[in-house]
Amino acid sequence: MVKGHGKKQRAKQRAQRTGTGHASAAAGAAHEHNPLPDMDILTRLPHGAGRTLDLGLAARLVAACRAGCQPCQRSLARKLRTEQRPTLAVLAGAAYGTLPAPGPTPGLLASPATRAWAPLARAGKTGTEAAAAALAAVEAMSDDDASDLLEDTLDHWAAGGAGADEIADAIKTVMSPEAPPRQRPADPLDGLRAAGIEVFTLDDIDLPEGIDPYHLVPDYGVMLMKTDTPDGRPMPMLVLYPETEGAGIDDLEARTDWEHWGLHGMPDVDPRWRVRARIADRSLRGLVHTGPDGEDGIELWRAAETVSLAAETVSLPEHWWNLLDCVQHVLVAGPVDKPEDPGALAAAGDAGKLLAVVAPVSFV
Structure with missing residues (x-):
């Protein structure tokens, strides 16, 4: 009786120590x-x-x-x-x-x-x-x-x-209390302003009719991908890559409040950013930041317009569109210089040069 009681006590203690069930601990199967x-x-x-x-x-x-x-x-x-x-x-x-x-x-x-x-x-x-x-x-x-x-x-x-x-x-x-918060890069124009030089930006200028400001600032291309949420659910993803001179991590840092993302967990949702999708041809139309009144502000990507919509627009793959329709949010990350390289996204994240946000989808 004493021997049997001692064995039970040891199994109980082993179960408490390892977190395994009592039966597994008693059988020596704890690991x-x-x-x-x-x-x-x-x-x-x-x-x-x-x-x-x-x-x-x-x-x-x-x-x-x-x-x-x-x-x-x-x-x-x-x-x-x-x-x-x-x-x-x-x-x-x-x-x-x-x-x-x-x-x-x-x-x-x-x-x-x-x-x-x-x-x-x-x-x-x-x-x-x-x-x-x-x-x-x-x-x-x-x-x-x-x-x-x-x-x-x-x-x-x-x-x-x-x-x-x-x-x-x-x-x-x-x-670490020494870890600095994410900050926008210093604006080089601030030095000119401090020196008393009057500086004008696109926001200060009334552009002539017919001039599209989208073509006056850096813009990006997008690549379709899929990822999984932390609980294992699939989610559509867009990876941005520089398409014009000046596009890159410094530009995104200056124009967005996206967080640095190392591919772990899920970035936060920002409802001010919108991925626009057109139902008629199941295509993506753009990635924009909207203002308080819903007007478009920052425009990072815009789909190329075609002469003949029916003849030339390429629809999204059916499985990707169905996922977009179901989730109605997209994880947007970038910039990645070579998005076709399977290791480029992870390399950018490891280097701390990847920004990301989860943006709602606006269907038009």
């Missing part, structure tokens, strides 16, 4: 996913409000997500939700506490629970009281809301199959 990511960075985040964290549990859960092991994910996530809400709070704080206030939001694809908690996560960086409030909100969540927050959080930690070192380095980078 771990290696290498485990370094979670020491979580101790630097204020969102735990001084509470004890289970860094081992967090590491095993992230590693299970990277390995795609559903049984381990389910058991470890359940343990985290029910026993370790402070650890859940710092895991989520690493993903959402770095978003700039008052926005952007976690994105269209995040759950309502995550979108509601993200402002508390941002505020949690400012002091102990705000951090305690963020933790209290996590502890007060229902199991369903905590599950949604954890699922969204793990999408960030495990996105793209990043290795343990890459994940740790990324979190250290985004949490």
